[in-house]
Amino acid sequence: MSDPPASAPTLIHAASVEDFRQALREHESVLTIGNRTKWPLSQASPATCFVSTRDLSGIVQYEPSEFTFTARAGTTVAEISDALAAKDQYLPFDPPLSRAGATLGGTLAAGLSGPGRHRYGGVRDFVLGVEFLTGDGQLIHGGGKVVKNAAGFDLPKFLVGSCGRLAAITELTFKVFPRPVAWQTFQIDCPDHVAAAETIALVARQRWELDAIDYRANQKSVWLRLGGEEDVLQRIGDDILRSIPNQEVQRIDRMQAAEQWQTLGELRFAAAELDCVAKIPLTLESMKRLATWCDERPWMTQLHTSGAGSVGWLAFGSQQASEIDDALRAMELVGLVVIGPEGQPGGRTVPCRLGQWTTSKVEAALKHAMDPVGRFPGMGE
Amino acid sequence: MTSVDLEGLARRLPAGRVHEDPAWQAVFESDGLTAFRQHPRGVVIPQSQQEVIDIVRWCHEVGMPFVARGSGTSLSGGSLPVADGIVISLNRMRRILQMDPDNRTAVVEPGVVNLEVSRQAAAHGLYFAPDPSSQKICTIGGNIAFNSGGAHCLKYGMTSNHVLGMKVVTASGELVTLGGPSVESVGPDYTGLFVGSEGLFGIALEITLRLLPKPECFHTVLVGYRSLRAAGEAVSAVIDSGLLPGAMEIMEALAIQAAEAAVDCGYPEGAAAVLIVELEGPAERIESERRQLEAVIEQTDAFASVVAADEVQRAAIWAGRKSAFSAVGKLSPDFLVQDGVVPRKRLGEALERIEAFGKESGLRVANVFHAGDGNLHPLILFDDSKPGELERAEALAGRILRLCIEMGGSITGEHGVGMEKRAYLPEMYDEPTMGLMHRLRAAFDPKQISNPGKMFPGAEAPALQSHGLHPLEKAGVIFRE
Ligand SMILES: Cc1cc2nc3c(=O)[nH]c(=O)nc-3n(C[C@H](O)[C@H](O)[C@H](O)COP(=O)(O)OP(=O)(O)OC[C@H]3O[C@@H](n4cnc5c(N)ncnc54)[C@H](O)[C@@H]3O)c2cc1C
Ligand SMILES: Cc1cc2nc3c(=O)[nH]c(=O)nc-3n(C[C@H](O)[C@H](O)[C@H](O)COP(=O)(O)OP(=O)(O)OC[C@H]3O[C@@H](n4cnc5c(N)ncnc54)[C@H](O)[C@@H]3O)c2cc1C
Numbered sequence: 001m002s003d004p005p006a007s008a009p010t011l012i013h014a015a016s017v018e019d020f021r022q023a024l025r026e027h028e029s030v031l032t033i034g035n036r037t038k039w040p041l042s043q044a045s046p047a048t049c050f051v052s053t054r055d056l057s058g059i060v061q062y063e064p065s066e067f068t069f070t071a072r073a074g075t076t077v078a079e080i081s082d083a084l085a086a087k088d089q090y091l092p093f094d095p096p097l098s099r100a101g102a103t104l105g106g107t108l109a110a111g112l113s114g115p116g117r118h119r120y121g122g123v124r125d126f127v128l129g130v131e132f133l134t135g136d137g138q139l140i141h142g143g144g145k146v147v148k149n150a151a152g153f154d155l156p157k158f159l160v161g162s163c164g165r166l167a168a169i170t171e172l173t174f175k176v177f178p179r180p181v182a183w184q185t186f187q188i189d190c191p192d193h194v195a196a197a198e199t200i201a202l203v204a205r206q207r208w209e210l211d212a213i214d215y216r217a218n219q220k221s222v223w224l225r226l227g228g229e230e231d232v233l234q235r236i237g238d239d240i241l242r243s244i245p246n247q248e249v250q251r252i253d254r255m256q257a258a259e260q261w262q263t264l265g266e267l268r269f270a271a272a273e274l275d276c277v278a279k280i281p282l283t284l285e286s287m288k289r290l291a292t293w294c295d296e297r298p299w300m301t302q303l304h305t306s307g308a309g310s311v312g313w314l315a316f317g318s319q320q321a322s323e324i325d326d327a328l329r330a331m332e333l334v335g336l337v338v339i340g341p342e343g344q345p346g347g348r349t350v351p352c353r354l355g356q357w358t359t360s361k362v363e364a365a366l367k368h369a370m371d372p373v374g375r376f377p378g379m380g381e
Numbered sequence: 382m383t384s385v386d387l388e389g390l391a392r393r394l395p396a397g398r399v400h401e402d403p404a405w406q407a408v409f410e411s412d413g414l415t416a417f418r419q420h421p422r423g424v425v426i427p428q429s430q431q432e433v434i435d436i437v438r439w440c441h442e443v444g445m446p447f448v449a450r451g452s453g454t455s456l457s458g459g460s461l462p463v464a465d466g467i468v469i470s471l472n473r474m475r476r477i478l479q480m481d482p483d484n485r486t487a488v489v490e491p492g493v494v495n496l497e498v499s500r501q502a503a504a505h506g507l508y509f510a511p512d513p514s515s516q517k518i519c520t521i522g523g524n525i526a527f528n529s530g531g532a533h534c535l536k537y538g539m540t541s542n543h544v545l546g547m548k549v550v551t552a553s554g555e556l557v558t559l560g561g562p563s564v565e566s567v568g569p570d571y572t573g574l575f576v577g578s579e580g581l582f583g584i585a586l587e588i589t590l591r592l593l594p595k596p597e598c599f600h601t602v603l604v605g606y607r608s609l610r611a612a613g614e615a616v617s618a619v620i621d622s623g624l625l626p627g628a629m630e631i632m633e634a635l636a637i638q639a640a641e642a643a644v645d646c647g648y649p650e651g652a653a654a655v656l657i658v659e660l661e662g663p664a665e666r667i668e669s670e671r672r673q674l675e676a677v678i679e680q681t682d683a684f685a686s687v688v689a690a691d692e693v694q695r696a697a698i699w700a701g702r703k704s705a706f707s708a709v710g711k712l713s714p715d716f717l718v719q720d721g722v723v724p725r726k727r728l729g730e731a732l733e734r735i736e737a738f739g740k741e742s743g744l745r746v747a748n749v750f751h752a753g754d755g756n757l758h759p760l761i762l763f764d765d766s767k768p769g770e771l772e773r774a775e776a777l778a779g780r781i782l783r784l785c786i787e788m789g790g791s792i793t794g795e796h797g798v799g800m801e802k803r804a805y806l807p808e809m810y811d812e813p814t815m816g817l818m819h820r821l822r823a824a825f826d827p828k829q830i831s832n833p834g835k836m837f838p839g840a841e842a843p844a845l846q847s848h849g850l851h852p853l854e855k856a857g858v859i860f861r862e
Binding site: 063064065066067088111113117120121122124125134138139140141142144145146147148149150151152153154155157158159160161162165166177178179197201204205206207208209228229231232235236239279281282283284307308309310311334335336353357358360361362363365366368369370372 | 482483484485505506507527528529530534535536537538539541542551553555557558561562563564565566567568569570571572573574576577578594595596597617620621623624625662663664665666669722723724725726751754755756789790791792793794795796797798802806809810811813814816817818820821822823824825836
C-alpha cells in the first residue's frame, strides 16, 4: 500500500480480504469499486480511499449439476458468462455492461438487471450467498451455498443496490439456470404509448413464457424475446404473429436482434451526446407519462424500458441533470444514474440520485448496524 | 411478570379488540409445532392498519412483547406466544386492496390467505406462485415472515422472489414503505431483508405481490425405482439434461405405504422410491420437453413409469404426495419434521446417513422431499408415551440438522428457524455473522419486543410436550408436503 499524492485520492487493489481489512483500518472513508463501468455510483470525496476488486477475482467453485457457482467479487460478469456457457447455463437476468467489464460485486451492489429479468427475476432473485466486510472490518457470511435456504436474515438480498455504502463485498454465490439453445426476437410497432402499454400488458399475460418484453419509447416499438428449441420458437412464434390484434408484428433477423440486445445491455442505445443513463423503476402508468415527457424533449432524452414497462433506462445529457431531477420529482419517481461522464478523481460530474428519494430512521439505523464506525461514505458524499 | 396493564391498550382501541380471558389465551397457546405451548398475556384483534400501528406504538412505549400472528400454521414455533406478551392476530385484515392485471401485481393486507390471491387473480389468467401446502389457510403475512416455499421453488423461487414492496410498522413504531409497485427498485433491497425476518422486525401492513401468468399445460410423470439412490440419480440426470421442471419430488417406501393406506394413490407396487417430475409451460414447449424427459428417464434405472393423461390423473399422482405427511402422521402417535437442505448431488448420501441415524436411535424415519432443490423433509416417528422417545427423536432431529450444515446446506429450506431450530443457527453462521444479525434486529427493534425468543438462541423456552399433526390436519382441512 502506498501513500497517495496530497490531493489525489488513494487507490488500493485488494487481492485478499486482509487487504480490504487493512484499508478499513487505515482510512476514514472507504469505497469499494469494480471496473469503472458505473462511474456515477462511486463518486466520493477526495478523502475517500477507493478499494478496487480488480485483483480479487476468479471463480471459486462452479457446480453445474447444483445450478450454483461461487466467485470473488471482482470476477467479471463476462468471465462468469463464458464459464456458464461452456456448460449450457447462464444468469437469466442479463447482467448489464458485461462487455464494458462489469464485475459480479458491482452488478449486485448497483442492483442492475437487464431485459432477461422479466421471466425469472433479477439479480436479487439469483443471489444465494454473500461474503462481505462490515465497516468495522468483520467478515460476514450471509445466506448459503444451496439453492434453497430460509435460515437467518436474508443478507444477500439486503446488499442488492447498496452501492458500496453498506459493505465491501468479497465473494458471492449465485443460482444459475439452463440456457435456451436459441432466441427469437419480435418487434411490434405501435401508434402511441397508450397502445404500446396495452400491448405490453396483453403479451405479459400470455402463455408464451417470454424472456423479455422491452419498449423503445422514441420508436414506439415493443420488443419480445423468446428462448427455447428451434421448433418451439417457430411454433410459439407463429402464434405470437397471429395473436396481437391491430398491430404489425415482425420476426427480427437473429444477427440484428443480437446486436440490438447487446447495445442495450451495454446501455449504449442513445446518441453519444446523451452521456448519462439513469435506472428508473416504473409501472405501465408512469412509463406512459415518462415516455410522453421525453417525446417533447427528443434532443435531450431517450427512454428504453425493460421488464414489461417495470424499469426505465433514461438516457440524457449531463447538462440536463437538474431538469430531469425536477421532472422525476413531479412524477414522484426516483432515478439512479449509473452511466455518466467520467471526471477527475475526487471530482463530481453528475448527481447519482435523481427524483424523489426518501429516507427513514430505520434506514439510518441499518446503515449504522452495517457500518458502526462510519467508514463507508453516503451516496451524496 | 410485566406490571403493565392491558387496560391502557384497550383504551386506545375500539371496544372488543383486546381479549384477556383464559379461553382466548388457550386458543392461541400454540402454532403448527404443537410441541410448544404458551399462554399469551392477551390477544388483540385489530381491524385496520391504523389499529395495528397504534398497538405496536403502545407496545414500544411500555415495553410489551408482541407476536404477530396469521393463521398459526408455523411448523417451527414462529407464532408461539411469548410469556407476558400479547398476540396480535391479523386474520381480520384480509382485504385484497388492489388487483392490477396490467402490471401483474396485487396489493393485499397481511391476513389474506395465500390461495385467495391466486383465486382472485385467476380471472385474469394470473396466479401467485409460492404454494406452501398449507396454502388454503396460511396468510401472506406468515409467508413473508418465513419466506415460505412449496413444491415449485427451483423454477420460481420462494415468497421473497414474489414480493415487490410493503408498508411496515417497525417494532419501534415507525411507519415505512419498503420497495414499491415495480419489480425493480433503487437503493438497498429492504424488502428482501424484511422477507424471512420471522416477525422480528415489525409487522407488514400492506404487501405488493408479483403475479405470474398461469402455466398453460402440465406434464406430470410418476416413476418407480427399486432404490432411493436410483431415484436420486434420476433427479441429477434430469437437471444435467438441461430441463428445468416446475417440480421434482421424491417419496420413499414408508411414506408411499402410508399414502397408499390413506388415499389409495396407486403408486407402482414394490417401489423403494417414487419420483414425480412435473413440466409446465406452453403446449409447444411441453411437447418438446416431454420427449427430452422421456429419453432421460429411459436411461435411468426405473422399473415403472406413469404419465398423467389428464387433469384427473395428475391430481391422483399429486394426491399421494400431498397426503404423505398426514398419512405418515397416522402411522405413529407423534412425529417431528425437519426441512434441512443439502446440495442436490449429496441427497443420496444424506438419506443413507439419516437412515443409519434412525437405526441407531431405534426410530423410524419417513422421507418425502423437494428433490429438485435438495430440500429434505424427514419425518421422525415416535411415541411420546414411551419414556425417552421424545428425547431420542429430538436428538435424532439435531443430528440431521448438523448433517445438513456439515454437507454445506442449510438447517431450513422453508419452515424457518423459529423456536425449534434456534439452537442450531449459530452452528450454521459464525459469530460475526450472528452478531451482525443481532445488530440488524436492533435497528428495527431496539427494545427486543417483536417476537422475542425466536430465531436467536438464549431466552427461556416453554417445555416440550408432544408432537403431532396440526389440529387442522387432523380435521382434514390442510395437508403438508
Ligand atoms: C484511482 C481512482 C480514483 C477514483 N477517484 C474517484 C473520485 O475521486 N471521485 C469519484 O467520483 N470516483 C472516483 N473513482 C471511481 C471510478 O472512476 C469509477 O466510478 C468506479 O470504479 C466505478 O466502478 P464500476 O463502474 O466498476 O462499478 P461497479 O464495480 O459496477 O460498481 C458499482 C457500484 O457497486 C459498488 N461496488 C462495486 N464492487 C463492490 C464490492 N465488491 N462491494 C461493495 N460494493 C461494490 C461500487 O461502490 C458502486 O457503487 C476513482 C476510481 C479510481 C480507479
Ligand atoms: C400442514 C402444514 C403444511 C405446511 N406446508 C408448508 C410448505 O409446503 N411450505 C412452507 O414453506 N411452509 C409450510 N408450512 C408452514 C407454514 O404454513 C408457513 O410457514 C406459513 O407461511 C405460515 O403462515 P401463517 O399465516 O400460519 O403464519 P403464522 O404461523 O401465524 O406466523 C408465522 C410467522 O409469521 C409472523 N407473522 C405473521 N404475520 C405477520 C405480519 N403481518 N408481519 C410480520 N410477521 C408476521 C409471525 O410472528 C410468525 O413468526 C406448513 C404448515 C402446516 C401446518
